[in-house]
Each structure stands twice: as structure tokens, then as C-alpha cells.
Amino acid sequence: MADDIVPGAAPSYESCKTLYSFHPLGAKMAEAPIEEAQSQEREITIPGAPEEDLISAFNREWMAIGMTGADEIIRGLMTLKRVYGIASLGVGGRFLNGDDFPTNEPLPYERLHEMEVYFNTWDPLNTAGSLVLNQNPNAPDFQKPQYLRVAGKDYHSSRAVIALNESPIYIEWTNSAFGFVGRSVYQRALYPLKTYVQTMxxxxxxxxxxxxxxxxxxxxxxxxxxxxxxxxxxxxxxxxxxxxxxxxxxxxxxxxxxxxxxxxxxxxxxxxxxxxxxxxxxxxxPASMLYQETLTEGFGEGSEDAKIIARFIDRMRIEMNPAYRFMDQIVMRRAWSPEFYKTMQRKYAEYKSVPYETAFYEWKNAFTATWPNLLVEPDSEKIKVDSEILKAAISAVEVLSPLLPQSEKARAAIWLAETMNERKLMFSSPLELDEDAIAAYEPVAPETEPKPIVESSHL
Incomplete structure (x- = not known):
């Protein structure tokens, strides 16, 4: 059975395709880490902006773009990268009149809201010849992808993101990727994958x-x-x-x-x-990802298996960041379009005199998306942490309050209320205070009791 597969044998393009399509562990090796990494949504913050409206518009476009959503597009790119060793994602634009925007020109971000955008994911056979990578150690593009060509069409660097599985090795040709690039996830595992079929x-x-x-x-x-x-x-x-x-x-x-x-x-x-x-x-x-076994203690308990998987997924998310940054820029331009900005101007008076481009770049520069920790603490532990934070906040206000004027006491009270409102597990309803009313409050001076009249007997 497959006598040509021996220890050290390198898989070809066709072998990788066959392993991914038919081997019982082929799809799991390529897809399981990506699916685990995307099992949680990123936490988006845009401080100093109408955050709720901006995030809502961003998420709507994120889920609808490319007819499948940005997560599916990125998952396809990262899966092909692991299967073959390299993969590419390109974006194209088509105007409403049906004309395609030339692929060799920079992506017109300022006009993306006027276009129908589409995304294509390419494997090494689609890009063969353009992603060989320069092996001259003195060249500026030494082992770096510089340009992309697909079926005779050149793609501008702003219109594509190229993902390699592992770093390229000098003069180490990868059969499955047709270049001196990364390696397939099946390359080192080819012989044991054959053994697995024998166990079947x-x-x-x-x-x-x-x-x-x-x-x-x-x-x-x-x-x-x-x-x-x-x-x-x-x-x-x-x-x-x-x-x-x-x-x-x-x-x-x-x-x-x-x-x-x-x-x-x-x-x-x-x-x-x-x-x-x-x-x-x-x-x-981690072997537990291939065994498909439920963790004995789960991610919330911090078992050793869970910690190993969490570190592995953190590394996968770092590898996925370039693709997410690429998609973030496109989604922001389409979600926060000039038409959307007009609604923001009507809703928020402070933006009526602010130009669209100024507001957009303020929002773009303030945009932050971070991955939550895969090792999620149980609610019981979160409540303990929240309780300690709240005790510290109350103690700080009690110590500072006698030293502050009434206006600063109002600010301290608002800060304490916000700290309490952030503890969702402890307080289901928010505490709302009127800062102006607290600042204007004048404590009533206590009435002095009349002193008793003492008659002296020496008069």
C-alpha cells in the first residue's frame, strides 16, 4: 500500500489534495485549529466614538461581505495554507454598471462602498510561477512574496494577502506549493498518516x-x-x-x-x-485535537491539556492576524460609508461640522480588536475577582471623600457607579446617578443644641 511513501518522503500537490479530501484525519489537521481559533468572536472597542453604532454596522458588514462573511473567507485561506504550505486571498471590485476594476491597480478604498466586492482564495496551482520566492540572500525580496499573478492577471499588493504555513527554508523546494515557500501540515506526518490507514x-x-x-x-x-x-x-x-x-x-x-x-x-x-x-x-x-475527546476538566478549569491547546490556539490567532487586518480595512470602509456617516451626523450633533474623512480616520485609528482568552474563568471565580475590585473601589472613595470638594465628590460617585455597573454578574440593573445634582448638593448643617444655663451661687 503506497510503497513510495517512506519516512522523509515529501507530499506532492496531488497528494495533499487527496489527504485533505479523503484521509480521515486530513480535514481535521487542516481545519480544526482554525475552527477552534474562530470559536470566539473578537472583542472590538472604538474609544472616543459612538461605539455601539459603529460596532453594530461593522459586524453587519463583517457577516455579510463576500456573501459568506469574513470569517468564512479567512477560514478558507488559512485552511488552504495548512494543506499546501501557501495560499493567497485576493479582492476584486465591480462597479454597478458591470465594469471590473483593474486588478493591477491599487484597491480604491475610498470607493469600496460604491462597488460590489468579491473575494477569491487561491491555492499554489492557481498562483504557480509567481510565488517561487527569490533565493538571492542579498536581494531586498529574499524569501518574501512580492507580487501575485493568477491565470495571467497581475494583482496589486494592496489587493491580496499571502499566507505561508511555517517560514521558508533556504533552497528547500516544497513540492506541494511549487516554490521555496512554507510546508504542508502533512509533510512531516506523511508516513504516520499512511500507518493510520493500516490501523483502519x-x-x-x-x-x-x-x-x-x-x-x-x-x-x-x-x-x-x-x-x-x-x-x-x-x-x-x-x-x-x-x-x-x-x-x-x-x-x-x-x-x-x-x-x-x-x-x-x-x-x-x-x-x-x-x-x-x-x-x-x-x-x-496537540494530540487531543485529533483524538476528538472532550477535555476532562474543560477550558474553564485550566487543566494541562486545556493550557496546551490554548497556547497552540493563541499562536494560530497570531498567524491569522494579517488576514484579519486585511479584511478589517475593507469592512470598515464599506460599513462606515458616507451614507452611514450622514445618519451619525443627524444622531450626534458633535459630528455635524466634522468632515467624513476626518471622522472616519479617527474611528479607524481608534479601532481595536482583541481575541478573548480561550481559558475562560467560571462565573464563580469572576464574581470573586469582581468583589475584590468593588471593595477596593469603595475603600478608595471612602478615603478620598473627606478630602474632596463637592464637585470632586460627584465625580468620585460617578466613577464608583461605573465600576459597579461593569460588574454584570453582581448587579443586573445599572446604577444611574446625576453628577450635576450631586455636585450642587450642600449638606445640611446639623442644628446646634442650646446650652443649658448654669446659675452661679457666687453672684
Whole structure:
């Protein structure tokens, strides 16, 4: 079976496609890390701006762009990168009159809201010849992708993002990617992937023998004639047709038992487990992601397996950041269009005299998207942390309050209320205070009690 696959053999483009399409672990090795990394949404903040409106418009466009959503587009790029060693994502634009914007010109970001944009993901065969990478160590573009050509069309660098799986090695040709580029996730794991198929053949053989029954029958004599053979055949047929609820009779010296496969179990499990571990080691990914087993304690409990997976996913998210930055710029331009800005001007008076470009770049520069921690703390632990934070805030206000004028006391009260409102698990309803009313409040001076008149006897 696949005698040409030996330790150290490199997969071809066609081999990688076959492994991804048909091998039981092929899709999991390529897709599982991406799906795990995208299992949480990024946390977006735009300080100093109408954050709720901007984030809502951004998310709507993010989910609708390219007819599949930006997450699916990025997932396709990163999956192909892991399958072949390199992949590319390009964006094209088509005006409403049906004319395509030339692909060799810079992407007109300021006109994206006027265009129908589309995204194409290319594998190494689509871009063959343009992503070989320069091997001159003194060249400025040494082992760096500089330009992209697909089916005779050049794509400007602003219109594409190129993703490599691992860094290129000097004069190390990658068969699956047609260049001196990254390597397929299957490259080091090719031989153990072959072994895994052999374990499946073992599973099939065991499954075929698992229900086999052996009937030990006493021979009637040294010579077996046709009548004896017919009798034995009749008894075998009776055994074969027997089901739960039936009764069959056998001789005193006869016996029926299943094939004993107990000695095979340990060897088969040992081989399968080692094979999966070897594949995971070769692919630089946690073996538990290939086993498809539920973590004993889960991500919230911080088990060692969960920590290993979390570190691996953090690394995957770093590799995905260039693709996300590429999509962020396009989505921002389309979501925060001039038409959208007009609604913001009507809603917020402070933007009526601010030009669109000025406001857009303020929002763009303030835009921040961060990944949440994969190791999510349980609510019980979050409440403990919130409680300590709240105690510290109350203590700070109690210490400062006697030293502050009334206007500053109002600011301190508002700060404390905001701190409390951020603790969603502790307070379901927000505390709203009027800062002006607190600042204008004058404490009522306590009434002085009249002093008793003491008569002196020396008058």
C-alpha cells in the first residue's frame, strides 16, 4: 500500500489534495485549529466614538461581505495554507454598471462602498510561477512574496494577502506549493498518516471477525461420508439462523464460542494511539485535537491539556492576524460609508461640522480588536475577582471623600457607579446617578443644641 511513501518522503500537490479530501484525519489537521481559533468572536472597542453604532454596522458588514462573511473567507485561506504550505486571498471590485476594476491597480478604498466586492482564495496551482520566492540572500525580496499573478492577471499588493504555513527554508523546494515557500501540515506526518490507514485495515479485519462463532462438533468416526457432511451442514445452518429467543440443541461433547480477540485489543489500541501521537507531533498540534475527546476538566478549569491547546490556539490567532487586518480595512470602509456617516451626523450633533474623512480616520485609528482568552474563568471565580475590585473601589472613595470638594465628590460617585455597573454578574440593573445634582448638593448643617444655663451661687 503506497510503497513510495517512506519516512522523509515529501507530499506532492496531488497528494495533499487527496489527504485533505479523503484521509480521515486530513480535514481535521487542516481545519480544526482554525475552527477552534474562530470559536470566539473578537472583542472590538472604538474609544472616543459612538461605539455601539459603529460596532453594530461593522459586524453587519463583517457577516455579510463576500456573501459568506469574513470569517468564512479567512477560514478558507488559512485552511488552504495548512494543506499546501501557501495560499493567497485576493479582492476584486465591480462597479454597478458591470465594469471590473483593474486588478493591477491599487484597491480604491475610498470607493469600496460604491462597488460590489468579491473575494477569491487561491491555492499554489492557481498562483504557480509567481510565488517561487527569490533565493538571492542579498536581494531586498529574499524569501518574501512580492507580487501575485493568477491565470495571467497581475494583482496589486494592496489587493491580496499571502499566507505561508511555517517560514521558508533556504533552497528547500516544497513540492506541494511549487516554490521555496512554507510546508504542508502533512509533510512531516506523511508516513504516520499512511500507518493510520493500516490501523483502519486492522479495524476492518477485527470487525469482520468479531461476530464469528466457532462450533466444536464431535466427529462420528474416521471416515466422513456425504450423509455426515449433510448432518454437520444442517447443524451449522441451525446455528447461523438462530437468534435471540430461539433454542438450539447440541451434543454433550459439543461447544459453541466466539473467536477470542482479547489478545488483539492491547496491540491494536497501542498502535492506533502511537500513530495519532506521531501525527500530532509531526503537525505541531496537540494530540487531543485529533483524538476528538472532550477535555476532562474543560477550558474553564485550566487543566494541562486545556493550557496546551490554548497556547497552540493563541499562536494560530497570531498567524491569522494579517488576514484579519486585511479584511478589517475593507469592512470598515464599506460599513462606515458616507451614507452611514450622514445618519451619525443627524444622531450626534458633535459630528455635524466634522468632515467624513476626518471622522472616519479617527474611528479607524481608534479601532481595536482583541481575541478573548480561550481559558475562560467560571462565573464563580469572576464574581470573586469582581468583589475584590468593588471593595477596593469603595475603600478608595471612602478615603478620598473627606478630602474632596463637592464637585470632586460627584465625580468620585460617578466613577464608583461605573465600576459597579461593569460588574454584570453582581448587579443586573445599572446604577444611574446625576453628577450635576450631586455636585450642587450642600449638606445640611446639623442644628446646634442650646446650652443649658448654669446659675452661679457666687453672684
Amino acid at each position: 485495515i486492522t479495524d476492518q479485519a477485527v470487525a469482520e471477525k468479531a461476530a464469528l462463532l466457532v462450533m466444536k462438533m464431535k466427529s462420528p468416526g474416521a471416515i466422513i461420508d456425504q450423509r455426515a457432511r449433510n448432518w454437520f451442514g444442517l447443524k451449522r445452518s441451525a446455528l447461523k439462523g438462530a437468534k435471540t429467543g430461539n433454542v438450539i440443541s447440541i451434543g454433550i461433547d459439543e461447544n459453541i464460542e466466539s473467536v477470542d480477540l482479547k489478545n488483539l485489543r492491547d496491540a491494536a489500541e497501542f498502535s492506533r494511539n502511537n500513530c495519532v501521537k506521531n501525527i500530532a507531533t509531526a503537525a505541531k498540534m
